Amino acid sequence: MSTETVTISRLGSGGDGIASGPDGPVYVPFALPGETVAIARVKSQGTVISTSVASPDRIAPACPHFGPDGRNGTCGGCSLQHASDALYHAFKRGLVVDALKSKGLAAEVAPLVIARPGERRRVAFTARQTEKGLLLGFNQAGSHHIVDIDQCPISRPGIVARLDAIRAVATALSTDSQGFRLTVLETLSGLDLAFEGVRKVGDRQRRAVTECVLALRGIARVSHDGEILIEPQKPQLDFGGVLVSPPPGGFTQATKEAEDAMAALVLGHIGKAKRVADLFAGSGTFALRIARSARVHAVEGDEKALKALDHAARHAQGLKQVTVEKRDLFRRPLMVSELKVFDALVFDPPRAGAEDQCRELARSGVKKIAAVSCNPVTLARDLAILTAGGYRITGVTPIDQFLWSSHVEAVATLEK
Ligand SMILES: C[S@@+](CC[C@H](N)C(=O)[O-])C[C@H]1O[C@@H](n2cnc3c(N)ncnc32)[C@H](O)[C@@H]1O
Numbered sequence: 564m565s566t567e568t569v570t571i572s573r574l575g576s577g578g579d580g581i582a583s584g585p586d587g588p589v590y591v592p593f594a595l596p597g598e599t600v601a602i603a604r605v606k607s608q609g610t611v612i613s614t615s616v617a618s619p620d621r622i623a624p625a626c627p628h629f630g631p632d633g634r635n636g637t638c639g640g641c642s643l644q645h646a647s648d649a650l651y652h653a654f655k656r657g658l659v660v661d662a663l664k665s666k667g668l669a670a671e672v673a674p675l676v677i678a679r680p681g682e683r684r685r686v687a688f689t690a691r692q693t694e695k696g697l698l699l700g701f702n703q704a705g706s707h708h709i710v711d712i713d714q715c716p717i718s719r720p721g722i723v724a725r726l727d728a729i730r731a732v733a734t735a736l737s738t739d740s741q742g743f744r745l746t747v748l749e750t751l752s753g754l755d756l757a758f759e760g761v762r763k764v765g766d767r768q769r770r771a772v773t774e775c776v777l778a779l780r781g782i783a784r785v786s787h788d789g790e791i792l793i794e795p796q797k798p799q800l801d802f803g804g805v806l807v808s809p810p811p812g813g814f815t816q817a818t819k820e821a822e823d824a825m826a827a828l829v830l831g832h833i834g835k836a837k838r839v840a841d842l843f844a845g846s847g848t849f850a851l852r853i854a855r856s857a858r859v860h861a862v863e864g865d866e867k868a869l870k871a872l873d874h875a876a877r878h879a880q881g882l883k884q885v886t887v888e889k890r891d892l893f894r895r896p897l898m899v900s901e902l903k904v905f906d907a908l909v910f911d912p913p914r915a916g917a918e919d920q921c922r923e924l925a926r927s928g929v930k931k932i933a934a935v936s937c938n939p940v941t942l943a944r945d946l947a948i949l950t951a952g953g954y955r956i957t958g959v960t961p962i963d964q965f966l967w968s969s970h971v972e973a974v975a976t977l978e979k
Pocket residue numbers: 814815816843844845846847848849862863864865868890891892893894911912913937
């Protein structure tokens with residue numbers, strides 16, 4: 564380890580400050596552009612020891628668990644609470660601008676749709692039983708250490724208010740000191756707790772969880788590795804007026820606000836299209852909204868998510884025809900011949916993007932495409948494929964769904 568003084572020139576894509584070192588960039592978490600900091604350095608990783616010049620964009624973090632000076636150390640859930648809104652919003656929009664630029668795409672990028680505290684309805688925690696009780700929080704960056712949290716300004720108040728109830732259920736389920744994951748989703752009918760990787764879940768733990776949940780209020784369902792342990796209420800989400808019961812641990816947009824913003828952009832773009840394909844459809848976030856005005860074919864790899872979509876579509880009033888298809892779109896993208904029947908299409912893949920699907924789309928005659936993405940780098944690659952195939956980008960909107968993190972979503976609209 565060496566100590567040295569460096570000046571931060573910019574934020575990297577992970578939100579760390581970056582300084583030039585003698586042998587390449589040095590990444591300094593919690594440092595901002597313009598700051599001069601003394602750091603302890605191991606290879607390209609610096610840890611701030613002291614700050615001699617602070618940025619005017621440095622602000623007090625919203626949460627005591629945040630940052631190197633946090634009450635219990637760095638929580639690991641947020642990486643950018645110390646930056647002003649102006650700097651933070653410019654950073655997030657810049658991730659999309661830079662990704663497009665790197666592929667030579669000249670599209671105009673709209674202002675960031677901002678996220679606010681208290682919006683996160685889906686939160687992935689880690690937890691571990693200790694002699695002093697259960698630790699529930701996030702993994703510190705680059706470590707297995709869990710900072711036990713008693714507040715979380717990014718999360719919905721309904722989740723924060725029930726942290727003790729969540730702890731009680733986790734304590735009833737876990738048998739040893741091995742860490743495990745827990746995704747909490749706030750639904751219309753209560754919290755949906757999806758545990759993963761708890762060891763040795765036997766009859767005693769199942770009974771303990773049941774007793775615990777029945778004594779508590781506000782827990783709709785508890786599952787472990789996809790198996791439902793107790794479900795006092797079916798968890799329900801509202802996708803544009805259609806009620807959907809998502810499968811345990813299934814994908815759900817992390818905030819309703821971002822979901823609504825993305826859906827508005829998608830619906831606004833596809834307009835009066837009559838026949839629409841929704842690829843990587845999940846439980847129907849877009850498909851069910853689109854089905855108010857168009858026939859929809861929803862394609863998705865996860866059978867349980869697709870069943871939830873299909874069930875919701877069949878029980879909802881006033882929808883046009885919705886058909887579903889379970890398909891691995893990485894191995895078997897929809898081919899040009901299959902795309903012929905659609906006049907509009909939305910795709911919303913995982914972080915890896917939809918490269919092979921875009922190669923087929925590029926050769927297709929689908930008039931309007933909405934590309935929804937959680938990774939600007941793969942989005943830019945996919946957009947480059949589509950523009951090379953004759954599509955014109957009509958808009959790109961970055962959307963903040965993961966407040967104070969370095970993740971950003973985007974919706975790009977294209978026409979041919
Ligand atoms: C980012 S989520 C979007 C889901 C949905 N559009 C939504 O907004 O809730 C990506 C979806 O792609 C699905 N998926 C992942 N890999 C896939 C594959 N190879 N083929 C088809 N679907 C896949 C996941 O199950 C997940 O539902």
